[in-house]
Amino acid sequence: MSVRLIRVVAASAAVLALLLSTMGIAATAAAGDTLVTVGSPSTPFPQNKQNEPGVAVDPANPLIAVAGSNDEIDLGPCSGSSCPFTPGVGVSGVYFSFDGGTSWTQPTYIGYSDRSGTPTASGPIGTLPNYYEAGLVSGGDPELAFGPQPDGQGGFTYANGARLYYANLVSNFPGKQAFKGFEAVAVSYADNLKGAAAGEKSAWSAPVIESAQNSAVFNDKDSIAVDNASSSPYFGHVYVCNVAFRGEEISPNAVPEPVIVGTSTNGGQSYTTRQVSAATNNGQTGGRQGCALATDSHGTVYLVYSGYSKQLNSGVFYEQRSFNGGTTFTRPQVVAVVGTIGQFDAVQGRLTIDGVAGSRTDVFPSLSVANGAPTGADATNEVVLGWADARAGLNQEQAYIETSTNGGASFSSPVAASDLSEGRANQAAVSIAPNGSEIYLTYNAYLQDWQSTTADPRMMNGVVREAGVAADGTVGTFTTVVTGTQGDARASSANNLMTEFLGDYNDVAASDSGAVAVWNDMSRGTDCSAIDAYRQSLVDGSPIAKPAPSTDCPATFGNSDIYGAAVAP
Numbered sequence: 001m002s003v004r005l006i007r008v009v010a011a012s013a014a015v016l017a018l019l020l021s022t023m024g025i026a027a028t029a030a031a032g033d034t035l036v037t038v039g040s041p042s043t044p045f046p047q048n049k050q051n052e053p054g055v056a057v058d059p060a061n062p063l064i065a066v067a068g069s070n071d072e073i074d075l076g077p078c079s080g081s082s083c084p085f086t087p088g089v090g091v092s093g094v095y096f097s098f099d100g101g102t103s104w105t106q107p108t109y110i111g112y113s114d115r116s117g118t119p120t121a122s123g124p125i126g127t128l129p130n131y132y133e134a135g136l137v138s139g140g141d142p143e144l145a146f147g148p149q150p151d152g153q154g155g156f157t158y159a160n161g162a163r164l165y166y167a168n169l170v171s172n173f174p175g176k177q178a179f180k181g182f183e184a185v186a187v188s189y190a191d192n193l194k195g196a197a198a199g200e201k202s203a204w205s206a207p208v209i210e211s212a213q214n215s216a217v218f219n220d221k222d223s224i225a226v227d228n229a230s231s232s233p234y235f236g237h238v239y240v241c242n243v244a245f246r247g248e249e250i251s252p253n254a255v256p257e258p259v260i261v262g263t264s265t266n267g268g269q270s271y272t273t274r275q276v277s278a279a280t281n282n283g284q285t286g287g288r289q290g291c292a293l294a295t296d297s298h299g300t301v302y303l304v305y306s307g308y309s310k311q312l313n314s315g316v317f318y319e320q321r322s323f324n325g326g327t328t329f330t331r332p333q334v335v336a337v338v339g340t341i342g343q344f345d346a347v348q349g350r351l352t353i354d355g356v357a358g359s360r361t362d363v364f365p366s367l368s369v370a371n372g373a374p375t376g377a378d379a380t381n382e383v384v385l386g387w388a389d390a391r392a393g394l395n396q397e398q399a400y401i402e403t404s405t406n407g408g409a410s411f412s413s414p415v416a417a418s419d420l421s422e423g424r425a426n427q428a429a430v431s432i433a434p435n436g437s438e439i440y441l442t443y444n445a446y447l448q449d450w451q452s453t454t455a456d457p458r459m460m461n462g463v464v465r466e467a468g469v470a471a472d473g474t475v476g477t478f479t480t481v482v483t484g485t486q487g488d489a490r491a492s493s494a495n496n497l498m499t500e501f502l503g504d505y506n507d508v509a510a511s512d513s514g515a516v517a518v519w520n521d522m523s524r525g526t527d528c529s530a531i532d533a534y535r536q537s538l539v540d541g542s543p544i545a546k547p548a549p550s551t552d553c554p555a556t557f558g559n560s561d562i563y564g565a566a567v568a569p
Contacts, residue, residue, distance in 0.1 A: 032482060032484075032565065033462060033482060033484040033485060033521070033563040033564065033565050034101075034102065034103065034104070034563065034564055034565065034566075035104070035561060035562075035563055036053065036067050036069075036095050036104045036518055036561075036562040036563060036564045037050045037069060037071065037093065037095065037104075037106065037561050037562045038095065038104050038105060038106050039073060039093075039095075039106030039107075039108070039126045040071065040073055040106075040126075040559075040561060041073070042524060042555070042556050042559050043555040043556055043559065044077045044078065044549070044550055044555070045077075045078060045083060045493065045549045045550075045553075045557055045558030045559070046072045046075050046077075046078070046083050046493075046495055046558060047072055047073050047074075047075055047077060047115065048072075048525075048556070048558055048559040048560070049071075049072045049492075049493070049495075049501075049558050049559070049560050050069045050070060050071045050072070050073075050093060050560055050561055050562050051069060051070050051492075051501065051502050051503035051520050051560055051562075052069060052070045052140060052141065052142065052503035052504060052505045052520070053067055053068065053069045053142070053505065053506060053507055053518040053519065053520065053562040053564075054067065054068045054069070054142040054143050054144050054505065054507045054518075055067040055068075055101075055144065055507045055508065055509045055516055055517070055518045055564070056144035056145050056146050056164070056509050057101075057146070057509040057510070057511050057515075057516055058146045058161075058162045058164075059146060059162070059228050059373035059374040059434060059511065060146075060148075060158040060161065060162050060374045061161070061162070062100060062511035062512070062513050062514070063098060063099060063100045064096075064097070064098055064146075064162075064193060065096075065097040065100065065101045065509065065516045066094065066095065066096055066097070066144055066146075066164055066166075066193070067094070067095045067097075067104070067144070067507075067516075067518050067562065067564065068092060068093060068094050068095070068142025068143075068144055068166060068168070069093045069095075069140075069142060069518075069562045070091050070092070070093070070140035070141070070142070070503060071091055071092070071093025071126060071127055071140075072085075072091055072495075073093065073115070073125075073126040073127070074086075074089050074090065074091075074111075074112075074113045074114060074115055074123075074124075074125045074126060074127055075089055075091070075114055075115075076089075076114035076115075076116075076117045076118075076119070077117055077550065078548065078549050078550055080548045080550075081497065081545075081546040081547060081548045081549075083495045083496075083497065083549065084495060085495060086114040086119060087174045088112050088119065088132070088137055088173050088174050089112055089113065089114050089119070089137070090111070090112070090125065090127040090128060090131050090132075090137050090138030090139070091127060091138060091139060091140045092127050092128045092131075092138035092139065092140055092142055092166070092168040093106065093126055093127050093142075094106070094107070094127070094128060094142075094166065094196075095562075096193065096196070096197035097516070098194075098197075099566075100513075100514065100516065100566045101516035101517075101564055101565070101566035102566050104564075105197055106126050107126070107196065107197050107198060107199040108124050108125070108126055108199050109124075109125050109126075109127075109129035109199055109201050110122055110123070110124065110125065110129070110201065111123070111125040111127070111129050111130075111131070111132050111133075111201075112125070112131075112132035112137075112173075113125045128166060128168070128188055128204065128207070129201040129204055130188070130201060130204055130205070130206050130207060131170065131173075131186075131207055132173060133206070134178060134206055134207055135172060135173045135176035135177070135178035136170045136171070136172065136173060136178050136186065136207055137170060137171045137172070137173050138168055138169075138170055138186075138207075139168060139169035139170050139171055139183065140168060140169055141168055141169045141220070141221065141222055142166065142167070142168050143166075143167040143168070143222050143223050143224040143240075144164065144165065144166050144167075144224070145164075145165050145167075145224045145225055145226045145228075145238075146162040146163065146164055146165070146226065146228060147162065147163055147165065147226030147227070147228045147236055147238065148162065148163065148226075148228065148230070148235065148236050148374075149161065149162065149163045149191055149267070150163075150236070150266070150267040155235075155236070156235055156236030156267070158230075158374055160191070161191065161193075162228075163189050163190070163191050163226075163267065163268070164189060164190045164191075164193060164196075165187055165188075165189045165224055165226060165238060165268055166187065166188045166189070166190075167185060167186070167187045167210070167222050167223075167224040167240050168185070168186060168187075168188075168222070169183055169184070169185060169186075169219070169220065169222065170183070170184050170185070170186040170207065170209070171183055171184075178209070179209050179213045180213045180214055180215045180217075181213045181214055181215060181216065181217040181218065181219070182216075182217065182218040183217075183218045183219050183220065184209050184210075184211045184213055184219055185209070185210045185211040185219050185222045185240060185242050185262075186207040186208060186209050186210060187207065187208050187210050187224065187238070187240060187264075187268055187271075188204050188205055188206075188207045188208070189204070189205045189267070189268045190203050190204045190205070191203075205268070208268060208269065208270065208271070210240045210262040210264075210271040210273070211240075211242055211244070211260065211262065211273065212244070212260060212262075212273040217244050217245065218244075218245040219242045219243070219244050219245070219260070220242060220243055220245060220289075221242060221243050221289055221290050221291060221364075222240060222241065222242040222291075223240070223241050223242070223291050223292050223293050224238070224239065224240045224241075224293065225238075225239050225293035225294050225295055225301070226238050226239070226295075227239075227295045227299060227301075227325075228295070228371070228373040228374060229295070229296075229297045229371045229372050229373045229374065229375065229376035229379065229434075230374060230375050230376060231297045231298070231372065231375060231376025231377065231379070232295065232296075232297060232298060232299035232371075232376060233298075233299050233325070234295075234299040234325040234326075235299075236265075236267065237263060237264065237265055237295075237299075237325055237326065238263070238264040238267070238268050238271075239261060239262070239263055239293050239295070239301055239326055240261070240262040240264075240271065240293075241259060241260065241261045241262075241291040241292075241293050241303060241305070242259075242260055242291065243257050243258070243259055243260070243287075243288050243289055243290075243291060243305070244256075244257070244258055244259075244260050244275075244279075245257055255281055255287075256279040256280055256281055257279070257280075257281045257287040257288045257289070258275045258276075258277050258278065258279035258288070259275070259276050259277040259288050259291055259303070259305050260273055260274070260275055260276070261273070261274055261276050261293075261301075261303065261322075261326060261329070262274075263325065263326035263327075265325075274326070274327075274329075276303065276320055276329045277305070277318070277320070277332060285308065285310065286307055286308025286309075286310075286315075287307070287308070288305050288306065288307050288318075289305065289306045289307075289362065289364065290305060290306040290362065290363075290364030290365060290504075291303060291304070291305040291365075292304050292305070292364075292365045292366060292367035293367065294367045294368055294369040294371075294383070295369065295371060296369045296371045296379065296381040296383075296407070297371045297372045297373075297376035297379035297381055298381070299323075299325060300321055300322070300323055300407060300408070301321060301322040301325075301326055301329075302319065302321055302367060302369060302383060302408055303319065303320045303321070303322070303329065304317050304318065304319050304335065304365045304367050304385060305317065305318055305365065306338070306362075306363060306364055306365065307332075309334055309337075312334070312337055314337050314338070314339075315337070315338045315339065315340065315363060316334045316335075316336060316337055316338060317334070317335050317336040317338060317365050317385065317387070318332040318333065318334060318335070319332070319333055319334075319335040319408055320332050320333075321407075321408055335385065335402070335404075335408070335411050336365075336385060336387070336402055336411065336414065338363050338387060338389050338391075339363070339389035339390055339391035340363065340389060340390060341353065341361050341362070341363055341388060341389045341390050341397050341426065342354075342358075342361045342390070342397070342426075342450065343394070343450050345357065345358060345360075345499075346539070347498060347499060347535070347538050347539055348360060348498070348499050352450075352499075352500075353397070353424070353426045353444075353446055353450075354446050354448070354450060354451060354458040354460070354489050354500070355450050355451030355452065355453070355454070355458060356451065356452060356453065356454065356535070356536075356539045357454060357498065357499045357500065357535035357536075357538060357539060358450075358451070358458065358489065358490075358499065358500050359426075359489050359492065359499075359500045359501065359502045360499070360501070360504070361426055361427070361504075362504055363387055363388070363389050364387065364504060364505070365385055365386070365387050366385070366386040366387060366428060366429040366430045366431075366507075367383070367384070367385055367386075367430075368383075368384045368386075368430055368431045368432045368439075368510070369381060369382070369383050369384070369432065370382045370384075370432045370433060370434055370435065370436035371434060372434050372435060373434045378434070378435040378436075378512075379434065379435070379436070380405075380435070380436030380469075380473065381407065381436075382403055382404065382405050382432060382436050382469065382473050383403060383404040383405075383407070383408050383411075384401055384402075384403050384430050384431075384432045384439055385401065385402045385403070385404075385411065385430070386399060386400065386401045386402075386417070386428050386429065386430030386441060387399070387400060387428055388400065388418070388425040388426055388427065388428040388443060392416075392420075394450070395424060395449040395450055396420065396424070397424040397425050397426060397446075398416045398417075398418045398420055398424075398425050399416070399417045399418035399425040399428035399441055399443050399465075400414040400415065400416055400417060400428075401414070401415055401417045401430055401439070401441070401475070402414050402415075403473060403475060405472075405473040415475070417430075417441050417465060417467070417478045418441070418443060418445075418463070418465065418478070419465075419478075419480060422445055422463060422480060422483070423445025423446055423447045423460070423461070423463070424445065424446045424447075425443045425444070425445060425463075426443060426444045426445075426446060427443055427444050427502075427503075427504065427505055427506045427519075427520070428441060428442070428443040428506070429441070429442050429443065429505070429506045429507045429508045429517075430508065431508045431509050431510035431515055432469070432510060433510045433511065433512050433515075433569070434510070434511065434512055435512045436469055436473070437468065437469055437512070437569065438466060438467070438468055438469060438510065438515075438569045439466070439467050439469060439475060439478075439510075440464065440465070440466050440508050440510050440515040440517065440567065441464070441465045441466070441467075441478060441508070442462065442463065442464045442465075442506050442507070442508040442517035442518070442519055443462075443463055443506060443519070444460050444461070444462060444463070444502070444506060444519055444520055445460060445461055445462075445463045446458065446459075446460045446489070447459040447460060447461070447486070453536060453539070454490060454532040454533075454535045454536045454539070455532065455536070457488050457490070457527070458488055458489040458490050459486045459487070459488060459489075460486065460487060460488075460489050460522060461483060461484040461485060461486045461487065461521075461523070462482070462483075462484030462506070462517070462519035462520075462521055462563055462565075463480060463482065463483055463484065463519075464480070464481050464482035464508070464515075464517045464565050464567055465478040465479060465480050465481065466478065466479060466481050466515075466567060466569075467479070468569075481567050482517070482565040482567060484519065484521060484523070484563055484565075485521070485523035485563075486523060487521060487522025487523035487524070487525055488522055488525065488526075488527045489502065489522055490527045490531075490532060491522055491525030491526050491527045491528070491556075491557060491558065491559070491560075492522055492525060492558065492560045493531065493549075493557070493558045497531060497534065497546055497547070497549070498534075498535065498538060499535065501560075502520040502522075502560060503520060506518065506519040506520060507519075513568070513569070514566060514567050514568040514569060515566075515567050516564060516565075516566055516567075517564055517565050517567065518562055518563070518564040519562070519563060519564070520560060520562065521560065521561045521562060521563035522559075522560055522561075523561070523563070524556060524559050524561055525556055525557065525558065525559040525560055525561075526553075526554040526555075526556040526557055526559070527554075527557070528547070528549070528552070528553035528554060528557040530547040530552040530553060531547055531549075531552075531553060531557065534546055534547055
């Protein structure tokens with residue numbers, strides 16, 4: 001039996017360790033998936049719902065990894081068929097690993113919580129602390145990065161360990177106005193990671209509003225990077241990007257969508273924001289979405305985001321670079337022509353990956369640079385860009401990568417990095433080792449074609465693939481190193497129960513000694529036939545009564561999780 005097959009059929013980590021031991025393989029080797037959202041209950045909905053994971057690995061100590069997700073653990077349970085987000089309750093979950101992603105812990109803090117069904121300001125929370133106290137509500141879209149700590153003399157150092165930055169969307173707490181507008185981007189940071197993992201609120205800074213705000217702006221889809229290689233003249237700089245939807249809550253037509261980048265030179269205590277793209281959104285220019293950031297060993301900042309090219313009549317990724325610490329950026333250049341993914345679903349008016357009333361999908365970039373962190377000494381500065389689309393045709397979604405070995409001036413042609421025989425790829429993420437030796441890829445694989453009804457299973461699982469990189473930057477063949485446990489996507493749910501929900505992202509973070517991958521997972525969720533029938537009635541245009549999850553569904557309906565894997569080169 002192959003190691004890969006063992007990963008697929010292993011019922012538990014203990015069984016897997018025993019099987020590996022009988023084969024003479026060390027039980028400590030990376031082998032299969034592990035639960036990241038360990039604090040999540042399996043019931044009730046929506047407290048059992050997590051999605052859109054992010055992850056970061058400490059470049060100075062790769063045994064330390066921290067993940068985040070949209071985590072609804074602190075929301076109130078459903079009241080009949082009503083399962084709303086509790087006003088004021090945050091959803092930015094955080095999870096710590098001190099063994100390289102092999103096992104995880106989720107701290108419990110004290111904050112604004114509705115776990116018991118009665119909101120309280122002094123209840124248990126499994127999400128970021130200090131937001132209620134600042135008049136804010138953490139809103140998910142987690143993005144994490146490690147960098148050096150301030151040295152107290154205006155510089156930065158790893159001498160006392162790394163600083164963790166956690167960026168996420170935020171809204172005002174009901175009845176308060178900590179900022180203007182509808183949605184902002186805030187960043188929290190922590191130096192004492194053991195304390196943070198043990199539930200110490202004081203280990204976290206107060207959240208800092210990073211985004212530029214006005215009364216009509218809705219900021220979304222944030223990303224964060226830290227210049228974490230000491231060879232860089234901008235060592236320690238923090239960069240955060242997002243798309244600013246100006247006036248979206250007032251008028252949905254042709255809302256300007258500029259990409260904004262914020263820069264911090266003082267360890268995340270304050271940010272200077274700059275608009276780096278045009279503020280347009282129409283039939284000629286299209287809009288912008290899904291930004292990604294990375295830095296190289298010389299301090300170059302790479303920014304890539306989704307857009308549209310009228311000239312090419314296609315979706316594209318634009319790249320802009322900064323050579324002066326984020327003060328200015330180059331003009332946008334097209335670095336990838338991308339297709340769509342999935343098919344249109346009339347129930348939610350957007351593309352889905354698996355079928356009607358299914359899991360929504362988008363084509364967003366994932367970006368990584370071999371910058372040699374923490375020192376920059378062994379950097380190759382190869383740039384890797386990844387995504388998933390259906391350019392090969394209907395039900396032929398694959399993950400693709402491009403690379404650049406000349407500092408982002410040009411990129412290779414796209415190459416399929418997933419294996420279609422293992423499922424249709426969605427929400428792909430890539431990361432290259434700091435020394436440029438390996439590329440890691442993770443995504444969700446969907447195992448059936450797009451479904452026109454809700455009647456049949458929609459199986460999916462996480463996948464991690466890996467490829468070696470030659471000294472000249474040539475990427476080798478990708479092979480699958482982890483296949484997660486299968487689950488039915490129909491068992492996931494938006495809070496309104498009308499559709500599935502698994503968010504927009506997966507993530508992976510590499511070090512020279514391996515990588516930690518995290519993905520959306522449905523292996524512990526149970527499909528609900530009453531929900532399937534309700535969603536089908538919406539498809540058919542003859543809505544029936546909305547079911548109540550607590551009485552009409554199996555207990556573990558909606559139980560989406562974040563799973564992950566620690567893999568070695």
